[in-house]
Amino acid sequence: MGEKQKYIVKTLSYEGLFNYREFFRILDVWLREKFFDKWEKRNEQYMTADGMCLETEFTPWKKVSDYYKIIIKIEITGTNLKEVEVEVNGKKVKMHHGRVSVKLTGYLVVDYFNLWQKPLLYFLRDIFDKYIYWRITKKYIDMVLDDVNSLYNHLRSYLNMEEYKVTRHA
């Protein structure tokens, strides 16, 4: 694989009621809508005395051109998850109560076919990326930032973690 450049890291953690299966599903739907290919690298589930623990690591990728590729590394850890029954609109629904933390890391992979690996070619490639094709490189860097921020907001809105600001009126 070509050179992996890290541009953004975002983390969120939440403790409370949520449905883990639904949370996972909306993440998958978002990835598919944004044309990401899915790679579930690691999937763990085990029971402890305090509840269920889950660890998942994804590295979905999207080839945006034959030179640039976007990878978002998604690490989800759920701890002390307990199944509880709550009433939503008069209906009993099974949900999880526990803690979930998510870490999103956005990477831009350049030259993923490894065609520019020799020292002189590598140097030329870097000059091109940084000075001649900078606008194109910048476009894809912005795409990584946008995708990570969009996913971050999507997950936060599912977990109802939006901040409410008090605005003062004169």
Place this chain on the structure above:
Amino acid sequence: MSDKSTGKLGSSVAKIRFRGLYDWEGLFRLIRGWFEAREYDFFEDRYKHKAKPPGSELEINFTAYREINDYARNVIKMYFHIWDAEEVEVVRDGKKKKVWNARMLIDFTAYVELDYDNHWEYSPFLRILRNFYHKYIIKHEIDDVWTDKLWYKVNELQQECKRFLGMQSESDVYDDMW
């Protein structure tokens, strides 16, 4: 050097680690049925059972093949490593059932095997022709069609296994990709 490995998906496509109660017989039947429904030839390569005081340790390998055409075929390999396995009796839907309480690792590996009958293996000239064929003539089919399709088939199988084990991190969003 032969170029039969073109189209490989890497060492491991997916990994599942699970600890808890599960029906091993049911899981085996599910996997077997999944392969049979998709016309794969299914082989149980290894079944190693080691009885130990806290619980048995098992190592199991499955391989399944399916021809894409006369030249290429899909290969899916599964490796199970089970530790501390002990049989326990549980009551499910009012019926007593024997299930396993164990730790388990499932490793999925898959690749597209080219020239699986070795027709182009026996002389250097044929091997050069074969490499040329892979690199320039059917490169698009290998990378964008066969490998991609296989990738999502393995993902579907992985999701089926997770669903059967009752894991929370399962979804069917990518199941209809191909």
